[in-house]
Amino acid sequence: MFTQYVLEYGVGELEPHIDELTMVTHYTKHHGAYTNNLNAAVEKVPEISNWSIEKLLANLESIEDDTIRTAIRNNGGGFYNHNLYFSILSPEGKHAPDGPLAERIAKDFGSFDQLKDTMTASAMGRFGSGWAWLVVKHDKVLDIVSTPNQDNPLMDNSGAKPILGIDVWEHAYYLKYKNLRGDYIKAFWNVVDWNKVSNLYMRATT
DSSP, X not given: OOOOOOOSSOTTTTTTTSOHHHHIIIIIXXXXXXXXXXXXXXXXXXXXXXXXXHHHHHTGGGOOOHHHHHHHHHHHHHHHHHHHHHHTBOSSXXXXXXXXXXXHHHHHHSSHHHHHHHHHHHHHHOOSSEEEEEEEOTTSOEEEEEEETTOOGGGGTSOOXXXXXXXXXXXXXXXXXXXXXXXHHHHHGGGBOHHHHHHHHHHHHO
């Protein structure tokens, strides 16, 4: 049974950057539905019922039934992606990385500002719905990638591990920002907790 990430902050505490109504809709309705639908799909394939979500998404080809595989891809991706997204947000988090992650960002992108600019461009360039990701590759180098719909880097078996994701589905921002995706992404950077991202980075590199 997969469990939805439990928020460590109130649904209104990311105001004014992410509004309360969007949080309620996004977390309760969308993320909740992905979680429920994933569990319903996995119940139909008992042999994978004890797999982690990471193993499940990396081994989608092992699910023979096309309909179930598609349901697990879409809802499993939505479950994993949103668990990560909501877990790295905070109203009072560290607003810039330090330590080993900061050093790696400087090495791979030149500066923290350049990382944000590059990831913003990736998020803005995603046509339609999808995500922009900061990932740790198998050689421990940081990279930025984008995926459509609820796909994520775990699905391509490259060894890349996501540590930060920007959700650019319209449900993530349209109630407040309408069609101004760029304004939402700019606001998003104000509620990223870089302590949490750093913890994910350390986990991915050790």
